Amino acid sequence: MDLKQKLNLVINSLTDSLRSLLLRSRDLIVLFSKHPHTRLCYKCQALNIASLRNSNGFTHGTPSEILAAAKSDCPLCILLEKNFDLGPPSMPVRLHGIRRILPSNLSASPNVGDIESIRVLNGCDRDVDNPFSHTLALLTIADDLAAKSLLRRPFIANFATEECSRLIKSWLNKCILCHPNCTINSPVISRLPSRVIRVGAHDGLEPTLFTPPTGHEGAYVALSYCWGRRKNILLTKEMTKLPNMSVIFPISVLPKTLQDAIQIIRNLGFEFLWIDSLCIIQEGDDGEDLRRECITMHEVYGSATLTIAAAAAGSVHGGFFQCPKTNPKMQSDFIIKYDLDDCSLGIANIAMIVSMNHTRGWTFQERVLSPKTIWGGIVPRY
Incomplete structure (x- = not known):
């Protein structure tokens, strides 16, 4: 041999x-x-x-x-x-x-x-x-x-941990400080959308609907998620007739994805969160507000300091904190x-990469329009 x-x-x-x-x-x-x-x-x-x-x-x-x-x-x-x-x-x-x-x-x-x-x-x-x-x-x-x-x-197995919040903050800080094009195209502080949710704090304050004065600026986070077919809590025309900050959305009655989103936003230290179902009138005005707001989605998601996406949830009741198999x-x-x-x-x-968001046209546009996105429930982005 x-x-x-x-x-x-x-x-x-x-x-x-x-x-x-x-x-x-x-x-x-x-x-x-x-x-x-x-x-x-x-x-x-x-x-x-x-x-x-x-x-x-x-x-x-x-x-x-x-x-x-x-x-x-x-x-x-x-x-x-x-x-x-x-x-x-x-x-x-x-x-x-x-x-x-x-x-x-x-x-x-x-x-x-x-x-x-x-x-x-x-x-x-x-x-x-x-x-x-x-x-x-x-x-x-x-x-x-x-x-x-x-x-x-x-x-990241658990978005709710302090370790995860610190990691996301470090990514965001690095993006703001080291990537000048990001801050040019997506400023940290920008004009708030027509309505936002003031998320409250850890001291027991419940989330409330906030209608900012015209031109009011601030840092806010946008939420990307799939509604699904089960019943959701929606903003109605009658709610918007009430005094500013008087419409309260108790955490306990919100769907799981919205509960988790508010928890994440609080952990990150943001005050305002934009959620389409709670910030656009969905009932009582024959779709007038929806038609008006739809043409501003490039501003809502493009100007958000950050977008968080509940990518693994097929409905608003799925939540963020789903561990992979x-x-x-x-x-x-x-x-x-x-x-x-x-x-x-x-x-x-x-x-x-498995994301329910990629199967819906509305959430696909959110993916395209958002400069900075954190994905929950799949392999995270950057």
């Missing part, structure tokens, strides 16, 4: 994951399964960061091939087959890396950590940059080498070796 045959014998005795490390150069993304009995198909093993950075992307198998690989327990093909429209059976699925251009103080090169997500395109998709296409997120923990380039972090530390079985310019390797994960 010659040396080459001996080497092949040794390599073949190793686990699939370690074999991938030996057979591939450092510029490849290496996928591992946390479950040693599962096998990545040959297509998934060939997935590499160079092809994701390439404008042509990575050509995977056809839907028929992906289905066959999924039946053979390829974990990534199972993920693709169960969660994506893979298109015509005979047309290959393509994967494209979505770039995030980092500011100069975060990256010495535009290619360092620029791949933040993987776009999945079926054979019918022609537009590589289609924002409506499905994506897989890449994320990493804060103390990993990849963290300096890959800014998405794992799920997967491991909150790292949300996917797929660990990725993330190569950096200095030849070091960080670790990232592939994770599904």
Whole structure:
């Protein structure tokens, strides 16, 4: 037996994951399964960061091939087959890396950590940059080498903690102090919407409806959420006829998502919260106020100091504080070796971004219009 045959014998005795490390150069993304009995198909093993950075992307198998690989327990093909429209059976699925251009103080090169997500395109998709296409997120923990380039972090299990509030405040402060374009396009203090909710404080004050004087300025947070079909508390025409600050919304009677939103806003130290169902007249005026306010949504969400989104809740009764079913530390079985310019390797994960907000037209516009958003219930944004 010659040396080459001996080497092949040794390599073949190793686990699939370690074999991938030996057979591939450092510029490849290496996928591992946390479950040693599962096998990545040959297509998934060939997935590499160079092809994701390439404008042509990575050509995977056809839907028929992906289905066959999924039946053979390829974990990534199972993920693709169960969660994506893979298109015509005979047309290959393509994967494209979505770039995030980092500011100069975060990256010495535009290619360092620029791949933040993987776009999945079926054979019918022609537009590589289609924002409506499905994506897989890449994320990493804060103390990993990849963290300096890959800014998405794992799920925060409990938005109600002081630790989470401090983290969100640090993000917001960094954005205000270090990102001048953010404050130009979205000032911290701006003209308040026609109505806002004064959230009260921890001393027992209940939330009240506040109609600010024309031109009154302040810092406020906007809420993005799905109403659902169950009964919700709504602002009526009769309520707006009462004296300012006399309409009270007791916390105990509000739906769960609104209760959680008020708790978050109080923890962050904000005074005002904008909620569409409580700040736009929904009953009693034949839709006149709704028509008037709808054309100002670009101002309401665009001028908010922050938007918080209850992304996991399918209705207003779902709440913010829903823990994922997967491991909150790292949300996917797929660990990725993330190569950096200095030849070091960080670790990232592939994770599904699941958001009920992405399935509703109204909440989609809120996502587009809001400069700074904190997502609750999915992989958090930045």
